[in-house]
Amino acid sequence: MIDFVQNTVDGIMFGSSYALLAIGFTIVFGVLRRINLAFGASIMLGAYAGTWLHVHYQVNVLVVALTTLVCTVLAGIYVERLCFRAIRRDAALASMVSSFVIWMQLEEAAVHLLPERTYAFPSFFVAGSFELGPFLFRGEQTTMLVLAALMVGALHLLLRHTRFGLALRAVSESPRAAAYMGIDTAWVMLCAFALVSLVGGVAGFAILATDEQITPFFGLWATFKGLIAMMLGGMGSLPGAVLGGLLLGVIEAHAQWYLGNEYKDLSAYLLLFAMLVLRPGGILGQRIHGREALAFRRV
Amino acid sequence: MLRVRDLVSSYGKLDVLRGISLDAAEGRITCLLGPNGAGKTTTLFTIAGILSARSGSVLLNGEDLTRLPAPKVVSRGIALVPENRLVFPRMNVEENLRAGAYARRASAAEIAADIADLYRRFPRLEARRDQFAGTLSGGEQQMLAIARGLMARPRILLMDEPSVGLAPLIVDEIFRIIQELNAEGVTILLVEQNARMALTVAHKFYLIEGGEITFSGSPGELEEDEVIRRAYLGAQKE
Structure with missing residues (x-):
């Protein structure tokens, strides 16, 4: 029983970073009805820029964090310009393929920056590990959970209580009607990309600071985790993304404990598959109908 | 003109x-x-x-x-009330009205005052202020679309x-x-x-x-x- 609770706690802590990745996918999907496959790769490139500074100049971990965030946002804007802005709105397949191509390009760029396979990433935690009764709370993971909670809270305030949030939600609901209200939809889409890149950058930094290492596979890994968590929770739903991320973290933690490390990813894929068959809209997603169904057909 | x-x-x-x-x-x-x-x-x-x-x-x-x-x-x-209403279906009535005022860059107090005016004008919208616009009847959605247009204070x-x-x-x-x-x-x-x-x-x-x-x-x-x-x-x- 103690193991079960400990695993659940660990899962929730690590799942909080999955939640941030899923939010990145879900907001872009909301605004554009597209999947940005290059999301993980842009985070990876940002983190590589931070790692490069760390490796060559041994800079402070906070400088690494800042560099990671700034470069992830720049990479996100680059992806938006090339994959989404430049390609017509009705050519969904073209922008999906081009986001895949940009993914490869960003990965190349990262490998050019740091050609070795694995690099050390500085660890980061605000508080040390502590014990609460029989349970252990690791410092890095508690930090991750706190960061994620802060990000989700800030996002909620931004989306519900600011002028930009109103514009972003209006564009997600109906880009045409939003344009009639005088909302500059192209600008909102660019800002949405910058925003999710910031969220993704925080998630990437928190994960890498926990793992204390980075490889070029991080982009693929982050895209997978984010997509799975989003699909579990429900596409286009912010609470869904949070729920999906936490659920994915908990499932993985239990699978790793009870079945072994090699079943960790497999159990997550099985869960996703079951979800796609039984409830394709995800846990909190609306039943797919109307405009969404149309969007899916276009994708 | x-x-x-x-x-x-x-x-x-x-x-x-x-x-x-x-x-x-x-x-x-x-x-x-x-x-x-x-x-x-x-x-x-x-x-x-x-x-x-x-x-x-x-x-x-x-x-x-x-x-x-x-x-x-x-x-x-110039404000447009589009054909087929095109309200934002999963935003509530009040948020739809706020979206209508987006281009004005008005203060929160001004917008609140305009919304209150429009609620007096369209009491049925006030009764449904917290409902998703997509759940309104066709006629109510048309009222909302008109009210949303008016929120821009158009000439x-x-x-x-x-x-x-x-x-x-x-x-x-x-x-x-x-x-x-x-x-x-x-x-x-x-x-x-x-x-x-x-x-x-x-x-x-x-x-x-x-x-x-x-x-x-x-x-x-x-x-x-x-x-x-x-x-x-x-x-x-x-």
Whole structure:
């Protein structure tokens, strides 16, 4: 029983970073009805820029964090310009393929920056590990959970209580009607990309600071985790993304404990598959109908 | 007043508007009448800056809006109530109204005051202020779309077929609202297929066919015109 609770706690802590990745996918999907496959790769490139500074100049971990965030946002804007802005709105397949191509390009760029396979990433935690009764709370993971909670809270305030949030939600609901209200939809889409890149950058930094290492596979890994968590929770739903991320973290933690490390990813894929068959809209997603169904057909 | 001169607009190579000129006088309801595909919505879209004009001009109180993008046009005082309402279905009524005020950059207090005014005007919207707009009835959604347009504090409200898809009783109600708004001083450019309803409210008519204005005149002149009577009013001689 103690193991079960400990695993659940660990899962929730690590799942909080999955939640941030899923939010990145879900907001872009909301605004554009597209999947940005290059999301993980842009985070990876940002983190590589931070790692490069760390490796060559041994800079402070906070400088690494800042560099990671700034470069992830720049990479996100680059992806938006090339994959989404430049390609017509009705050519969904073209922008999906081009986001895949940009993914490869960003990965190349990262490998050019740091050609070795694995690099050390500085660890980061605000508080040390502590014990609460029989349970252990690791410092890095508690930090991750706190960061994620802060990000989700800030996002909620931004989306519900600011002028930009109103514009972003209006564009997600109906880009045409939003344009009639005088909302500059192209600008909102660019800002949405910058925003999710910031969220993704925080998630990437928190994960890498926990793992204390980075490889070029991080982009693929982050895209997978984010997509799975989003699909579990429900596409286009912010609470869904949070729920999906936490659920994915908990499932993985239990699978790793009870079945072994090699079943960790497999159990997550099985869960996703079951979800796609039984409830394709995800846990909190609306039943797919109307405009969404149309969007899916276009994708 | 809104002054449109020789407006040409096209989708790709196809000219949809072939030199439209019309005036919408301040404090009046001007109606643009015409069959499907004649260019009514295109005219509104071009005025609102959603489509860019190939040539011609759009002047609002003497200011040239022809080359401005849609966000600028809205902030200069032209608001569009689109066909089929197009409310934001999963935002609540109040958020829809706030979205309507987006281009104004008004203070929170001003916006709150305008929303309160509109709730007095449309009590049914106040009763549903926290409901998703998608759960409202067709007539309520049309009211919301109109109220959302008014939130921009426009000098002129462009309305694209407000009667479409609504039951006859609701259409009567919407046209009563249009008339009341006008009596309160709102200038309106109304696009309609329903000539009979339009006749009950509009002060000036333009008929658009094949991208050209083929008739302009008062309601009386419209009713006198034999050809229009047959084609649009479907009326036998009384």
